[in-house]
Amino acid sequence: MTKRRTKRAGYMLAAVLACLSLVLALTVAALQTALRMRREIVKQHLVSQTTLLCETGLVRAARRQQEPKYTGETWKPLLPELPGKQAEVSIVFLERGTTHSTVQVIASIEDPLLGNSNRVQRSLTTRLVHEILPETSQGENP
Secondary structure, rough: OOOHHHHHHHHHHHHHHHHHHHHHHHHHHHHHHHHHHHHHHHHHHHHHHHHHHHHHHHHHHHHHHOOOOOEEEOOOOOOOOOOOOOEEEEEEEEEOOOOOOEEEEEEEEEEEOOEEEEEEEEEEEEEEOOOOOOOOOOOOOO
16 A cells, blocks of 8 residues: 555646646746747837937927038936937038038947947938028018
8 A cells, every 4th residue: 555655646746747847848838939029129229319319419400400510429328217228310411511511420329338239220311301491671560
């Protein structure tokens, strides 16, 4: 009778270990998936932030395009919502004309601790059309 109980106990122990191994494997797979999804969400957030920085740079360039000495600029905005990350936005006028200008805006965000492995960069090149307002003589009433 004791031999029969030890065989059953051995089978039960093997079954319990197999179940625990399966649960452990599923838990590890779920954790890996969660970490991968978290990294992807952080990356998507950085991409959307760099897109917004590009649009901000474009608005800034459009407002200052009429200044004759303005050829572009580079600035490093503060990102309080992304602690530890550094951003840089560059505006460069590729072409300047009397009726239009071509401008390129490059925005990047990176984590200085991780270097280029965690860097997101977006660029936007567009043509700005200069608005020419009609001149009115001083004697006319609008």
